Amino acid sequence: MRILVLGGDGYLGWPTALHFSRAGHEVGVVDSFARRQYDHEMGVDSLVPIVPLFRRVRTWEEVAGLTIDTFVGDLTDAEFVKKTLREFRPHAIVHFAEQRSAPYSMIDQKHAVYTQVNNVVGTLNLLYSIAEVDPDIHLVKLGTMGEYGTPNIDIEEGFIEITHRGRTDVLPYPKQPGSFYHLSKVHDSANIMFACKIWGLRSTDLNQGIVYGQETPEAVLHPDLATRFDYDGVFGTVLNRFCVQAVVGHPLTVYGSGGQTRGMLDIRDTLACVELAVGAPPAAGEYRVFNQFTESFSVMQLAEMVVDAYPGRVDISSVQDPRVELEEHYYRAAHTKLLDLGLVPHLLDQGMLSSLLAVADRHRDRVDPDAIRATVEWKRTASWLPTAGRRSDGLARSSR
């Protein structure tokens, strides 16, 4: 099968490309290197060193004897998208190529507008190109569990049956996204659903939880094949941050009470889920949604698990929540569709925590403690943004 991975230079895109390549598929990678640019802009870096894409691909060829095609360009460039699809003629497209940080989207007006335009226009261009080049292409789009927010009822997979005033219909699940980034994903979902309806496209929207883990069977074969490990206040995820804080002897910073509960999954399960989705495409015209996570944890539970797993002493410290979100809430979300397709989850156990702590420990000399602090506040319209090096006074500039 020919599989095109959009955002194939990123945290999940790259290991996904390797995984499909090793499984015998013809793999192409599309990337604009926007993700690497964000690092330069914010003055941060992946904890694990990342080599340039061309070197990753060359090393993969040396290690595995397999080639990966690369297409350098941006999805907001309509002609580039169409040309790439015409050239590669994919059977499936796995679309990771979006600005994916909630804090980044909340930095200020410019970053909010950028995030929505980048994500929405990129996906619109993709939909038009698929419709015109080959409507049979299966679009596997990465969404997020954050599209749903935290309603006080069970979250279903994309759709919900509603009985109202004596009548019943199955309707798109109501969304309550919590950042301009999460909103962009909701906009995408609505656009994709519509494109499936009017043009008969087929798409799987994977509403993914927070991914942890950095080592996949292919990525560990050579240091050049490693994928990112982000722990900074803008692009880092919570478990990575806790592991880094533990190894550098800093208290684990929990936002508010730490009752925020989210679906999570192992990076190896991301690869398995994407593979299951690609292997069982929906019918022409079908738009389906899978909730892609395996377990739910509160932030405080994660902190306590890291405290238990780390051999040394670790403290937990509560900091003011920079987001506007419920710190205590109901959370129960369906996630059976991928299990039904055959997913066998890797659960978050001592082994995974030890492996994450080992990654953090191995690269502890690369840790920038200043990068960890949450500098973007939801209630401000313009948060602090480093331009030439971070400010050292620990103060955020207020816009009002």
Place this chain on the structure above:
Amino acid sequence: MRILVLGGDGYLGWPTALHFSRAGHEVGVVDSFARRQYDHEMGVDSLVPIVPLFRRVRTWEEVAGLTIDTFVGDLTDAEFVKKTLREFRPHAIVHFAEQRSAPYSMIDQKHAVYTQVNNVVGTLNLLYSIAEVDPDIHLVKLGTMGEYGTPNIDIEEGFIEITHRGRTDVLPYPKQPGSFYHLSKVHDSANIMFACKIWGLRSTDLNQGIVYGQETPEAVLHPDLATRFDYDGVFGTVLNRFCVQAVVGHPLTVYGSGGQTRGMLDIRDTLACVELAVGAPPAAGEYRVFNQFTESFSVMQLAEMVVDAYPGRVDISSVQDPRVELEEHYYRAAHTKLLDLGLVPHLLDQGMLSSLLAVADRHRDRVDPDAIRATVEWKRTASWLPTAGRRSDGLARSSR
């Protein structure tokens, strides 16, 4: 009160500005003249002649002795928006300034992307400017009943109480918009709701039905004060099209079976609804939704009403529906909130139909019969677009 009308040169924006001006408010009008550009692009024109904005404003001063401030610029220009708000310091903003045609958004990829970027970015810029200049400003945003689509249950006003697996929550009403334009309005609604939540803004989202009528108490005072009357296949609305077809002796073109049912309202009720919303602002942080229509009609019902109202003979002819929509469906939508605020509707009666037919008749020499045909098809990714004059062979170019 200082009221800023965005899109104040348009079909509804202009009469709204006049209405508030006569009611004693200080009124400013913002416009980029994008709407006039669309006419040039499509090679069509308002049936009723429209003079330039500066002449409209000058005539209003002569006729009514009242001044209206004008701000020429585009909402996608972030600096312009901020500067305008700082200068005019409005108490309320009435936001009509969006690309508002479903067929226009479906012409091709460029027009779909334009519509979503124009509408979403304009509204995002507005939200940021309000938050930074004065979060107390009441944003009255024009949405559309088309955001809901045609679910098989009753449509509520913005939110719905859902009981699911033994728990209950009030959630945003699920949306099923039917064009890239309607999708842009759904995206806007989600962005505005979020801005109210995080920054404490106050906003009223008016999900408006299809507006008919061209004469308002102020607009009839002088020919220079007239507002648009669109009947063409891209920007025209169904009742206008039927009236024009009746007076030129063309069969009324009903799409498909004509069972498509939509909420509608008189242009005078639009002005009344906006005034009621402005007069009773929501609390800080509140995002509220009013369904702004007074009656529901199917397309076939409208055609039959025009047949009955026109003194001469009129036929009805079914043409293939260019849209992807249900031609027969359940439709019942709540619209009590504006009635509760005091709206007294003008219903669609013989008098209104006669007035619309009289407008069409008065300008019958300006009718371009070629402009009426629906040239944009939802199932095509690139529909026929006139560049230098319309093609006369009656064929749409296919993209596939």
